[in-house]
Amino acid sequence: MRKQIIDNVDIELPEFDANELNSLMYEMVEAFVYALGHQSNRKTKVESSELLQALLRVFVVTHKSMLLLLHRELSDPLMAADAISLVREQVEKVYVLSLIVDDEQKWTRQYFRSNWRFRYERFLRTQSDHGGKPRFQECLTSYPRILDQGRYVPVESGPNPQVLVTKLMARCVKYSFNNPNAPKHKWPSYFSKKKFDDYFMFPTPGKAIRYIQNKSTQQFLSTWYKEYQWLSRYSHIAVDKVFLNAISQSKLRGSVEETLE
Numbered sequence: 001m002r003k004q005i006i007d008n009v010d011i012e013l014p015e016f017d018a019n020e021l022n023s024l025m026y027e028m029v030e031a032f033v034y035a036l037g038h039q040s041n042r043k044t045k046v047e048s049s050e051l052l053q054a055l056l057r058v059f060v061v062t063h064k065s066m067l068l069l070l071h072r073e074l075s076d077p078l079m080a081a082d083a084i085s086l087v088r089e090q091v092e093k094v095y096v097l098s099l100i101v102d103d104e105q106k107w108t109r110q111y112f113r114s115n116w117r118f119r120y121e122r123f124l125r126t127q128s129d130h131g132g133k134p135r136f137q138e139c140l141t142s143y144p145r146i147l148d149q150g151r152y153v154p155v156e157s158g159p160n161p162q163v164l165v166t167k168l169m170a171r172c173v174k175y176s177f178n179n180p181n182a183p184k185h186k187w188p189s190y191f192s193k194k195k196f197d198d199y200f201m202f203p204t205p206g207k208a209i210r211y212i213q214n215k216s217t218q219q220f221l222s223t224w225y226k227e228y229q230w231l232s233r234y235s236h237i238a239v240d241k242v243f244l245n246a247i248s249q250s251k252l253r254g255s256v257e258e259t260l261e
Contacts (some may be wrong), residue, residue, distance in 0.1 A: 025060075026060060027061070029056050029059060029060050032056055033053045033056050033057060036052055036053050036088045037049065037053060045104060045108070046154075047104065047112075047153055047154075048104040051100065051108055051111065051112075052101075055093055055096060055097055055100075061092060062093075063090065065083075066087065069082050070083050077239075081234060081241050084234040084241075085234045087231050088228065088231035088232055088234065088235050091227065092228070094204055094221075094224065095208045095221060095228075096111070098208070098212060098220075098221060099203070099208055099211065099212065101217075102161070102211075102213055102214055102217060103167075103213065108167050109164065113164060113165055113199065113202070114200050114202035116147070116150050116151065116164065117146065117165075117173050117200045120173050120174075123140075123143050123147060123174065124174065125177075131135045133164070150165075151163065151164055151165040151166075152164055168190060169196070169199050171190065172191050173196075173200075175191050176191075176193075205221070205228050206225060206226060208221065209222055209225065217219045
């Protein structure tokens with residue numbers, strides 16, 4: 001019989017053991033990773049399965065990083081504040097996972113396409129900034145081959161890889177990078193800003209909600225989005241984070257004064 005899920009439970013209650021919950025979470029994630037890697041009827045495509053497994057493993061690693069920072073809360077409150085930035089990253093992973101589970105073929109493709117675009121743009125930026133420096137020549141010479149290989153994804157059922165990024169769209173990345181503010185009337189015939197953006201688009205959490213087809217998942221992500229926005233303040237250096245140290249020191253002084261009295 002499935003256990004009843006109770007919402008809005010106070011996790012500060014004595015019966016909650018954080019270490020036990022951490023262990024249970026690690027076991028749960030590992031079980032999911034194992035299941036994804038051992039599907040007998042292969043419901044999930046290989047590339048989607050491997051991406052989901054990688055995201056879940058990174059989720060655990062980031063959680064452990066958060067714990068390390070929280071252990072420094074008393075001695076260095078600002079380090080604990082950085083843990084909140086990692087909580088934001090954890091929530092963002094939920095949106096990425098939700099997209100892939102909702103439509104694995106589309107969003108796995110878009111995830112890797114978006115990544116390829118940023119890798120190519122970084123290469124172009126490195127080439128522009130450091131093209132004349134000898135220590136960069138090996139990288140600048142060999143990396144185009146790696147980028148070209150990255151335009152394809154292996155296919156289980158045949159020797160011919162599937163095209164992830166076409167040569168035309170690779171050309172569009174270069175044009176967009178070199179001409180970021182070009183007016184529409186100067187665009188070359190092969191370039192369309194809308195097609196370009198749509199081709200490489202992988203949505204941020206706020207935009208991801210409207211692409212989710214499952215209504216329950218959509219409602220769940222909408223509820224979490226307000227929390228995500230608040231957590232983002234700790235990544236964007238809002239007042240909460242900047243003055244956290246002063247607030248903590250004030251509380252500490254207050255506690256010391258109460259003890260002395």
